[in-house]
Amino acid sequence: xxxxxxxxxxxxGFLWGVSTSAFQIEGAVDEDGRGPSSWDAFVRRLGAVKxxxxxxxxxxxxxxxxxxxxxxxxxxxxxxxxxVSWPRVQxxxxxxxxxxxxxxxxxxxxxxxxxxxxxVPTLFxxxxxxxxxxxxxxxxxxxxxxxxxxxxxxxxxxxxxxPHWITLNEPAELTLLGYGIGxxxxxxxxxxxxxxxxxxxxxxxxxxxxxxRAHGARSVGIxxxxxxxxxxxDGEADAAAAELYDVLTNRLFADPLLTGRYPDENLAxxxxxxxxxxxxxxxxxxxxxGVNYYQPTLVAAPGPDAGESEFAGVGLPAxxxxxxxEIPGKERTGFGWxxxxxxxxxxxxxxxxxxxxxxPPVMITENGCSYPDPVHDVRRIAFHDAHLRALHSACAxxxxxxxxxxxxxxxxxxxxxxxxxxxxxxxxDYATLERTPKDSFHWLRGVLRDRAGRQP
Ligand code: GBH
Numbered sequence: 001x002x003x004x005x006x007x008x009x010x011x012x013g014f015l016w017g018v019s020t021s022a023f024q025i026e027g028a029v030d031e032d033g034r035g036p037s038s039w040d041a042f043v044r045r046l047g048a049v050k051x052x053x054x055x056x057x058x059x060x061x062x063x064x065x066x067x068x069x070x071x072x073x074x075x076x077x078x079x080x081x082x083x084v085s086w087p088r089v090q091x092x093x094x095x096x097x098x099x100x101x102x103x104x105x106x107x108x109x110x111x112x113x114x115x116x117x118x119x120v121p122t123l124f125x126x127x128x129x130x131x132x133x134x135x136x137x138x139x140x141x142x143x144x145x146x147x148x149x150x151x152x153x154x155x156x157x158x159x160x161x162x163p164h165w166i167t168l169n170e171p172a173e174l175t176l177l178g179y180g181i182g183x184x185x186x187x188x189x190x191x192x193x194x195x196x197x198x199x200x201x202x203x204x205x206x207x208x209x210x211x212x213r214a215h216g217a218r219s220v221g222i223x224x225x226x227x228x229x230x231x232x233x234d235g236e237a238d239a240a241a242a243e244l245y246d247v248l249t250n251r252l253f254a255d256p257l258l259t260g261r262y263p264d265e266n267l268a269x270x271x272x273x274x275x276x277x278x279x280x281x282x283x284x285x286x287x288x289x290g291v292n293y294y295q296p297t298l299v300a301a302p303g304p305d306a307g308e309s310e311f312a313g314v315g316l317p318a319x320x321x322x323x324x325x326e327i328p329g330k331e332r333t334g335f336g337w338x339x340x341x342x343x344x345x346x347x348x349x350x351x352x353x354x355x356x357x358x359x360p361p362v363m364i365t366e367n368g369c370s371y372p373d374p375v376h377d378v379r380r381i382a383f384h385d386a387h388l389r390a391l392h393s394a395c396a397x398x399x400x401x402x403x404x405x406x407x408x409x410x411x412x413x414x415x416x417x418x419x420x421x422x423x424x425x426x427x428x429d430y431a432t433l434e435r436t437p438k439d440s441f442h443w444l445r446g447v448l449r450d451r452a453g454r455q456p
Pocket of ligand 1: 021173292295296324337407414423
C-alpha cells in the first residue's frame with residue numbers, strides 16, 4: 001500500500017531521473033552502420049531468451065527517440081540515464097568510428113539539453129562488439145584498452161554537453177551471469193575462471209576515467225549492483241557461503257575501485273597481468289558512486305537439502321559453493337524478486353561502514369520492479385514510494401545520496417527474460433510500439449511537480 005503521507009523532501013539539487021540501456025530499447029540493430037554485439041549473437045542461441053525473443057526491434061527507440069524525449073519532458077525528470085552502444089559507434093570495437101552512430105547520440109544529447117534534461121550516458125551496458133567478443137571479449141586484457149579508446153571518441157563528441165558520465169554498468173552481472181554461468185551473453189560457463197573478465201572490466205573502467213578526465217569531464221561515476229547478503233542461518237557453513245557470495249558480488253567490484261585492493265589476496269594472485277599496477281588505474285578517484293539496488297540475497301551452503309538455487313537448470317558444469325534462497329514473508333514483483341525497501345538503507349550503511357571517507361557521494365543509478373499490469377500499476381507506485389522513504393531515512397542517518405534513477409522509463413527487452421518482464425513507467429505495446437504512460441508515470445510527475453512547488 002502506498003502511504004497517504006506526502007513523500008519527505010530531498011535536498012535541493014537532488015537528481016531525479018530514469019534509466020534505460022541501448023540494447024534493451026534501441027532496436028535497429030542492422031541500421032546505419034551498427035555492428036553486431038555479443039548480445040545479437042547470444043539471442044540467436046536456442047533457448048537463450050525466453051519465448052525466443054530478440055532485440056532487432058525492441059522498443060524501436062532508435063526511430064522514436066524524439067517521442068521518448070518528449071515523454072521525459074512531460075515526466076519532469078532532471079536527468080536521463082541511457083547507454084551508448086559501442087557497436088553503433090565503433091562497429092568492430094576497434095578502428096574506424098561510424099559517424100552515423102555518433103550522430104544519433106549527438107542528436108539525443110541536444111534534444112535532452114533543449115528539454116532541460118541532463119544527459120547521463122553509460123558508456124558500456126553489456127553490448128560488447130562481436131568481433132571483440134570473438135577474440136575473448138572481457139577475458140582479454142586488450143578489451144580494456146579498446147574500451148578506453150572508444151570512450152575517447154564518445155567524450156570528444158559529446159563531452160561539451162554531458163554533465164555526468166557512467167563508465168560501466170554492473171560489471172558483476174556481466175562477469176557472473178555472462179562469463180560465469182552463461183545466463184547472459186556471451187554465454188560462458190567458466191565459473192571461477194570468469195574472474196579475469198572482472199579484472200579487465202575494472203581496468204577498462206579506470207582507463208576510461210582517465211580518458212574522460214583528459215577530455216575535461218568533471219563528474220564521473222560507475223553503476224555497480226549492490227545488495228545486502230544474508231546467511232540463511234547462524235551456522236558456520238551458511239555464514240561462509242554468504243561471505244563468499246558477498247565477496248563475489250559486492251566487494252570484488254567495490255574494493256578495487258574504492259580501496260585499490262582486492263578483497264582477498266589469493267584471488268588477486270590468481271588474476272592475470274600486472275595486477276598491482278592495474279589497481280592504481282582502477283582506483284582512480286571517482287566523483288560519485290552509482291548503486292543499482294534491487295533486493296537482498298539470502299544465501300545458504302549447498303547441501304543435499306539445498307533447495308532451489310537460482311542457478312539450477314542452467315546446465316552448470318559443477319556445483320557452486322553457495323545456494324540462493326527465497327527471502328520469506330515478503331511481497332514479490334512479477335519477476336519473483338522480494339520487495340525489501342529496508343535493504344536500501346542497509347546496503348548504503350554497509351558501504352559507508354566498509355569504505356568510510358573513501359566512498360564518494362552516492363547516486364542510486366537503478367531501482368525498479370517488473371509487474372505485468374499494463375497501465376494501472378499501483379504496485380509499482382507503492383514500490384517506489386516505499387524505497388524513496390527508505391532512502392530518505394538513510395540520508396537522515398548520514399548517507400550522502402545525490403540522486404535516484406528509476407529503472408526504467410520504458411518496458412523493454414529484459415535480457416534472458418525477453419519481453420516477459422515489464423519494468424517501465426511507460427507501457428510499450430510490442431505489436432505497434434505505441435507508448436502509454438502508466439499510473440506510476442503520472443505519480444512520479446506529480447511528485448516532481450510538488451517538489452517544484454515547494455522549492456523557493
Ligand atoms: C539490472 O540488472 C540491469 O542493469 C538492467 O539492464 C536490467 O534490465 C535491470 O536490472 C532489471 O533486471 O540473485 O535472486 O537475489 C540487475 C541484475 C537484479 C541481478 C537483482 C541480481 C538479484 C536476484 N540484478 N538480482 S537474486
